[in-house]
Amino acid sequence: MKIATLWLACSAAIAQTSEGERQSFVPIDSSLETQFNAVAMDERVQAALIKLEEREEEAIQEQIRITEIPAPPFQEERRAAYFLERVKERGLADAYIDDEGNVVATRPGTGNGPTLLIAAHLDTVFPAGVDTTVEFRDGRYYAPGIGDDTRGLTVLLSILEALNESGITTHADIIFSANVGEEGRGDLRGVKALFREHPETDGFISIDGVRLQRITTGGTGSRRFEFEFKGPGGHSFGAFGLPSAIHAMGRAIAKIADLQTPQFPKSTFTVGTVDGGTSVNSIAANAVFAIDMRSNDKDSLAILERQAKTAALQAVAEENARWNRNLISVEFHLIGDRPVGVTDHRSPIVQAAALAFEAQDVNLLGLNISSTDSNVPMSLGIPAITLSGGGDGGGAHSPDEWFSPVDSHLGPQTVFLTILALAGIEGVADPILEQRDD
Structure with a gap:
């Protein structure tokens, strides 16, 4: 994920919102909010949210293990192989590595819903030979790549585990991917390949980086x-x-x-x-x-x-x-x-994310433009956003990159709610995500 961002000023979104107030960056449709609330109040969803918080310490240990498997640009194979096994352990036995090097797994829905693609990138900016051993100092974990995007990969696994144990059947088919080639000369090759192979995709979420504060709706x-x-x-x-x-x-x-x-x-x-x-x-x-x-x-x-x-x-x-x-x-x-791209701030995918922020009492500070894997679907006219994996951190793209698990459980919880609202739950709520015309 690239560091430089440009804030989007949405109509009426002049001041930051304080905790407990409704954000003013994203207009919320009342019928969509009703669907979201039905999902959020489902007992299985509430139980999964609790487990995500309880297991966050275990997730951090997984984050450390992934970080210590180097993944230089064009050399993501070892990390991909490790991640593939972790996905299979979480109930998706048909997971595979595609020709581009992406880990891909599909969690089928009811068969009559949209297709939602969730991804986090395997690669880091650091060349071969860089020591990625994690060190803990003064409440922080230090290692190259521990936030960007090992955090996203960790959240992906946490969400898969929560879904697998929940017994929830979604209307949407959900494709999970740990993709290659987001950084530098990787040129988004992994996500480009995903959309060549899965043109049926109706919506996309990239999980990238730390500090859950904003929704990325534009692609530089x-x-x-x-x-x-x-x-x-x-x-x-x-x-x-x-x-x-x-x-x-x-x-x-x-x-x-x-x-x-x-x-x-x-x-x-x-x-x-x-x-x-x-x-x-x-x-x-x-x-x-x-x-x-x-x-x-x-x-x-x-x-x-x-x-x-x-x-x-x-x-x-x-x-x-x-x-x-x-x-x-x-x-x-x-x-x-x-490619340049944008997702309208009124889009259902943005509304779902904004409602998830609100449900978890996470202060949404605004919408932004950045350069992430979401650029590709945005440029194709496919609704797409990028969300962070939560926690605190800094020093991205530097040897002193660090991560601190301050309220880090809010990352997977917020993404989890966003996914389920978009995908819909059988017998509970229809999907917020709309199927695109062929």
């Missing part, structure tokens, strides 16, 4: 490229007069640095890495930089991409003109594509 899109500059190269003295790939790259970076972007919708860029050349006394034959461009608006992102590419082409032309040699070229290699 990004386009990432390597701009590769090529030329003949040569000796710095003997071949002087030939254009340089590095000089062209420098011109391009300078032009990109001067680009103006709108504050709203927020649009950003950065040249994150550079490479190239052979030696200090060589005219560079090659140079490459990686650029990350982001926006909360699809059209703004497309404009920014055109501007960056135009700047690079102009830089090449200027470098060639400087030496009167048409020898430098540039190629654009796409290395990341996270």
Whole structure:
């Protein structure tokens, strides 16, 4: 999960709500609230909520075990294999690992309801070799990846266990997945594969990170490229007069640095890495930089991409003109594509989550936009949200990442209620989640 977020200002949601007050970020339909209340008051649901709190200490130990299985980008296999066995232990014996590397398990409903997909990602940002041993200090658990997204994986298992023991039959089929490729150059490959394989999905919840305070209803899109500059190269003295790939790259970076972007919708860029050349006394034959461009608006992102590419082409032309040699070229290699998306704050999936916050006396501080697995279904027009797994934490994407189990049971409880309200319970309430037209 990416750290940067943009707050969504919903109509009338000016001030934060205090505990006990109805939040004002999400309008609640009265008939939908009636359905939610029927689910929340069911004796089996209440018993499951109690068990989720009672077993939270045990869940934290599972979180530690998962954290200590490294899962670098594109190397999630060991963690996936471990997670698969834990899913099977919780009643879904047909769980499997798909061709992309995702753990997938389906809990069938009555057969006439919608399909709800719940996911948490297996991968971390940390490369192979990083020590993920968990240390406990001053009331906190420290380890790379212990919050993002080992916490989400732990909540997924807790919810599966609660459902398996509850005896509840849902109207909806519920697909549970521990997916690969959410971080960095993983480029959401896991969740993209899930939606290729399960186009019947009617709604999606990503469980990602800590601090249960907000509902993510928007997806910041990004386009990432390597701009590769090529030329003949040569000796710095003997071949002087030939254009340089590095000089062209420098011109391009300078032009990109001067680009103006709108504050709203927020649009950003950065040249994150550079490479190239052979030696200090060589005219560079090659140079490459990686650029990350982001926006909360699809059209703004497309404009920014055109501007960056135009700047690079102009830089090449200027470098060639400087030496009167048409020898430098540039190629654009796409290395990341996270689509822009949004779920309307009036959507039933958002209302269900807001009601679950309220039922658990969790203060909903607002809605936000971030870059998560939910980007993919949002971009496809499928209702999707991201919720955190609860507890406190910080230092995500750093070696000093930490987690504290302060009221952490509220995470699985809130997600559990949201899922059951959306899925509906046979003999109790119809599903809040609507089936999409084919």
